[in-house]
Every structure is written in C-alpha cells, then in structure tokens.
Amino acid sequence: MLYLLDYGAGNVTSLANSLRQLGHDFRWIETPTDFEQATSLIFPGVGAFESAIQHLTRRGLLEPLREYITSGRPYLGICIGMQVLFQSSEESPSAGLGIVPCPIERFSNDDKSVPHIGWNSADLLDASAEDPAYYYFVHSYCAKYNPEKYPEAAEWAYGTTQYGQELFVSSVRKGNIFATQFHPEKSGAAGLKLLDTWLRAPGAAHALAAPRVARALKPKHGLTKRVIACMDVRANDAGDLVVTKGDQYDVREKNPSTTVTAGGAVRNLGKPVALAARYYDAGADELCLLNITSFRHSPLQDQPMLAVVRAAAERLFVPLTIGGGIKDSVDPDGTARSALEVASAYFRAGADKVSIGSEALYAVERLRASGGVPDGTSAIETIAHAYGRQAVVVSIDPRRVYVDADYAGRHAAEVVRGADGKAWWYQCAVSGGREDRDLSVVELAQGADTLGAGELLLNSIDRDGTGLGFDLDLLALVKRSVRIPVVASSGAGKAAHFVEVFAQTDVEAALAAGIFHREQVGIGEVKEALRAADINVRQ
Numbered sequence: 001m002l003y004l005l006d007y008g009a010g011n012v013t014s015l016a017n018s019l020r021q022l023g024h025d026f027r028w029i030e031t032p033t034d035f036e037q038a039t040s041l042i043f044p045g046v047g048a049f050e051s052a053i054q055h056l057t058r059r060g061l062l063e064p065l066r067e068y069i070t071s072g073r074p075y076l077g078i079c080i081g082m083q084v085l086f087q088s089s090e091e092s093p094s095a096g097l098g099i100v101p102c103p104i105e106r107f108s109n110d111d112k113s114v115p116h117i118g119w120n121s122a123d124l125l126d127a128s129a130e131d132p133a134y135y136y137f138v139h140s141y142c143a144k145y146n147p148e149k150y151p152e153a154a155e156w157a158y159g160t161t162q163y164g165q166e167l168f169v170s171s172v173r174k175g176n177i178f179a180t181q182f183h184p185e186k187s188g189a190a191g192l193k194l195l196d197t198w199l200r201a202p203g204a205a206h207a208l209a210a211p212r213v214a215r216a217l218k219p220k221h222g223l224t225k226r227v228i229a230c231m232d233v234r235a236n237d238a239g240d241l242v243v244t245k246g247d248q249y250d251v252r253e254k255n256p257s258t259t260v261t262a263g264g265a266v267r268n269l270g271k272p273v274a275l276a277a278r279y280y281d282a283g284a285d286e287l288c289l290l291n292i293t294s295f296r297h298s299p300l301q302d303q304p305m306l307a308v309v310r311a312a313a314e315r316l317f318v319p320l321t322i323g324g325g326i327k328d329s330v331d332p333d334g335t336a337r338s339a340l341e342v343a344s345a346y347f348r349a350g351a352d353k354v355s356i357g358s359e360a361l362y363a364v365e366r367l368r369a370s371g372g373v374p375d376g377t378s379a380i381e382t383i384a385h386a387y388g389r390q391a392v393v394v395s396i397d398p399r400r401v402y403v404d405a406d407y408a409g410r411h412a413a414e415v416v417r418g419a420d421g422k423a424w425w426y427q428c429a430v431s432g433g434r435e436d437r438d439l440s441v442v443e444l445a446q447g448a449d450t451l452g453a454g455e456l457l458l459n460s461i462d463r464d465g466t467g468l469g470f471d472l473d474l475l476a477l478v479k480r481s482v483r484i485p486v487v488a489s490s491g492a493g494k495a496a497h498f499v500e501v502f503a504q505t506d507v508e509a510a511l512a513a514g515i516f517h518r519e520q521v522g523i524g525e526v527k528e529a530l531r532a533a534d535i536n537v538r539q
C-alpha cells in the first residue's frame with residue numbers, strides 16, 4: 001500500500017490530487033505504526049526544514065521514518081522530503097536523518113535572487129539518460145554539488161541543476177530511495193510523467209546502468225522566465241464569484257456616453273476555475289487568483305475562494321498563488337482567525353503561495369516605526385516561519401506621484417526622471433488602490449524583504465488594464481533595491497511587452513490578466529515571441 005506522509009505544513013493537496021489524477025490509491029500516515037503497513041512511501045514537503053523536523057519529532061514519526069527508509073522499502077521524497085535525508089541544514093539547529101553525508105546550505109544571493117523560484121532543467125548524471133525536462137523549484141536552501149568536498153554525497157547525486165553560478169543536487173537516487181528537490185506535482189505534464197513512472201514500479205531497482213558523469217558549471221543557468229496568468233476575482237452584483245478586470249483598478253463597466261463608472265456592472269470575464277484550466281492547458285507557468293474585495297470582509301468560515309482554490313488545484317498541476325484577505329480576521333460567530341490560520345486554510349486547499357497586500361504594507365509601516373526591528377508578529381513573519389519564505393508573496397500597489405524637478409522632500413532619493421523631463425516617485429496604496437499611504441515602493445519592497453517575503457508581485461495602478469506595457473522604470477527601481485524575485489505586473493498589451501520587460505529589466509516573471517482573458521494574446525504566442533528573442537522559457 002502506498003502511504004503519504006503529511007507533516008502539516010505546505011501544500012500536500014496537490015500531490016494527493018496528482019496521485020488521484022494518475023489513478024493511484026493511497027493512505028495517509030497518521031501514527032508511527034502506519035509505517036509498518038507501507039510498501040511504498042512518499043514524503044512531500046514544502047516549507048521550512050526546522051518545522052518539518054520539529055513536527056515529525058513531536059508526532060513520534062521521525063525515527064519510524066528513518067527505520068522505514070533504511071529498511072530498503074521504496075521511498076520518494078520531494079523538496080523537504082529530500083532535504084531531511086541529509087545530515088543537517090543551515091536553516092535549522094535540528095539534525096537531519098544523516099542518510100546522505102552532506103549539509104544543506106543556503107544559496108548565495110551575490111549573483112541572483114533567493115529563493116530560487118521557477119522552472120529549471122534537472123540534468124541527469126546518467127550519460128545515457130534522455131534530455132531532461134523542466135521542473136518547478138521553490139527553495140532557498142540546497143545540497144551544493146561538490147564531488148571533491150563531499151565525495152560520498154556525490155555518489156547519491158542523480159541529477160544536478162544550475163542556479164546562477166552554483167550547481168546543486170536536484171535529485172538523489174540509491175537503492176530504493178529516490179528524492180527530488182523540485183516538485184513533480186507542480187511540474188505540469190513532465191512532473192506527472194515522472195510520478196507515474198515511479199508509482200508504476202516504486203520497488204524497481206534504481207541502480208544506474210551507466211556510470212554517473214560529473215557535471216561542471218555552464219556559462220548560463222537554465223532557469224526560465226515565467227509567464228503568469230492572473231485572475232482578479234470578486235462577487236458580481238448577483239453574488240456570483242467571477243473573474244473581473246479593471247482599468248487602473250476600476251472594475252465596473254463604463255457608461256459609453258459619459259465614461260462615468262458609477263452604477264456600472266462589475267465586468268464579468270468568466271469563471272475562475274474554467275479560466276485557470278484554460279491557462280494551464282495553454283502552458284502558463286504559474287497561476288494567480290486574487291480576491292480583490294477581501295479588504296472589506298473576509299471571514300474564513302464563509303470563504304468561497306477556498307472552494308475555488310480546491311477545484312482549481314484538482315485540475316492544474318502548476319503553482320497556484322492566492323491573494324486577498326490574508327490577514328487576521330473574525331468569523332461571524334466571533335471566532336478570531338490569525339493570518340497564519342487563513343493562509344494555512346489556503347495551503348490545505350491547494351495553494352502553493354499566498355500573496356499579502358494591505359497587511360504587508362501595514363507591517364512595513366510598523367517596522368519603520370520601530371526603527372527597523374521585526375517583532376515576529378506580522379502575517380509575513382508568522383507565515384514565512386511556518387511555511388518558509390518562498391511561500392509568501394507580497395503584492396504591491398504603487399502609483400506615480402509627479403513632483404517638480406527640484407523636489408527635495410522625503411522621497412527625493414527615489415525620484416525617477418523620465419526622458420521627457422518629468423520627475424516622479426512611487427507611492428503605495430492599500431484597499432485596492434483606494435487609500436494612498438506615506439510609503440514609497442522602495443520602502444515597502446525593502447521592508448517586505450526584511451520581514452521575510454519570498455517574492456514581490458509588483459503591480460502598477462497607472463498601467464493596470466491600459467495595455468501600454470509594463471512600467472519598466474518602476475520594475476528596474478524595485479529590482480535593484482531587493483534580492484528576492486520580482487514578478488512584473490500591469491500593462492501588458494501585446495507579446496512584445498513581455499520581450500521588452502525581460503530584455504530591459506532583471507525581473508524573474510511577468511504577469512498579465514486582461515489580454516489573456518479577452519483572448520487578444522495567447523500564452524503560446526507570448527512564449528514564441530520570447531523564444532524568438534532568445535529568452536529562455538519553458539515549452
């Protein structure tokens with residue numbers, strides 16, 4: 001019987017969904033004695049090494065896990081499920097299982113953003129292996145591939161991946177142990193194929209036929225630029241959840257004669273799950289669902305977005321980010337829910353990352369007021385602590401504030417000067433752009449990085465829905481202010497805008513909504529344009 005080990009952190013729903021999709025039956029490990037019944041075991045893990053070890057220890061599962069693995073029965077570890085096989089992790093004072101004699105270390109961010117998020121190739125060391133596919137990675141720590149320093153660990157290495165100028169072990173294989181740093185359950189068709197192959201013969205001898213050929217650094221890594229489809233979701237006037245799309249955040253139909261929006265219906269561009277499925281089939285690298293009215297009220301007890309996430313996660317096998325309402329809230333019966341509880345509900349439903357908007361801004365305001373010392377209580381910190389920083393996206397809603405050429409106010413150091421002689425800084429807003437705050441985009445981005453965000457979703461209120469292209473000045477400004485990945489958002493009007501944003505800034509991903517919803521431009525067309533411009537993308 002196939003068993004799955006869930007240590008209560010991260011999105012294990014997606015793996016369960018993939019197994020069901022592939023027609024495989026499984027049970028969950030609930031107690032230490034369940035290991036005795038298991039004839040094969042998958043340990044999927046997202047999140048923090050320390051939480052995983054602590055949780056397994058508390059539930060008395062760590063030693064039975066070690067015994068299971070060393071008994072020689074088939075084991076598939078994913079992400080943290082691979083890292084626990086190692087000796088230790090720089091992320092945690094707790095020891096790992098020590099089966100692979102090598103430490104897990106943090107990526108250097110000298111030459112790249114950390115976490116490593118996105119689709120990268122996983123070169124197999126078996127010279128006779130087929131060309132490897134692209135798989136989805138999301139992690140800040142890794143086993144560095146260093147056969148001279150860790151010769152025994154190099155014998156375990158089955159595949160390596162290059163990020164920046166670092167090579168790390170992206171899969172290990174020995175006897176019946178197989179483990180991957182990447183997430184097959186989030187790697188589309190390639191990942192499902194890998195899972196299916198293992199599931200069909202988990203007990204097959206996995207010794208390599210050919211000797212492993214050591215790998216060396218290449219001039220460029222294989223990480224692709226990501227193309228993301230975003231769905232802004234809200235209830236329409238009839239109470240149905242629909243995907244909508246605004247112009248500069250105004251989502252109501254305009255009166256054609258006056259262009260006044262008051263009273264217009266909420267634009268309805270389709271059903272969230274149906275659209276998400278369409279984008280998955282078209283090759284989107286990631287999907288994003290934003291509940292755009294959650295700043296008004298968002299009780300967890302009655303949260304229709306949870307059902308949307310559950311249904312979407314059954315259908316798509318690429319990463320899913322959920323945003324809107326990730327904050328402390330109170331249910332109608334008076335039950336208080338922490339932001340961590342809200343995020344946990346979304347992870348359990350099948351989300352891989354949560355995106356925090358207004359709450360993140362308030363947290364950065366508090367951070368600044370306290371002289372830059374984090375107090376550990378914000379939503380960013382509590383969620384990153386439990387799930388790892390790679391699970392926390394901060395969504396930023398900035399707009400340009402034009403100033404005189406000789407402006408010398410508080411934001412003078414961040415003023416951008418355009419070729420047309422205009423000068424401006426970027427001010428951040430909350431509540432869907434309705435309320436401006438005295439916080440610049442650089443202050444918010446750097447504060448979010450300090451508090452532990454793993455990625456920034458950088459919108460532009462000025463460009464949203466205009467089709468004029470991404471705000472390259474904004475993106476370049478933020479990109480040089482932080483060391484975490486940045487997703488460009490707002491303003492895409494044609495495939496060439498994606499080429500422009502990747503050619504002219506260092507952003508890791510670009511997101512669009514309107515052009516995809518209205519079928520003006522397809523995801524395939526965007527990828528073709530990127531390939532033609534020699535920009536690395538997933539097929």
Ligand code: 1PR
Pocket residue numbers: 230231232245246248249250251290291292293294295323324325326355356357358359395396397431432433459460463464465466467489490491492511512513514515
């Ligand atoms: O504050 O944590 O509850 O999160 C609310 C989230 O909802 C934030 O991420 C905020 O950006 C978003 N949001 C709030 N109101 C709106 C609105 O449109 N009225 N949408 C809104 C923001 C921006 C992007 C959009 C891109 C691409 N939408 O999500 O998809 O601009 O659009 P385009 O390609 O058509 O130009 P919280």
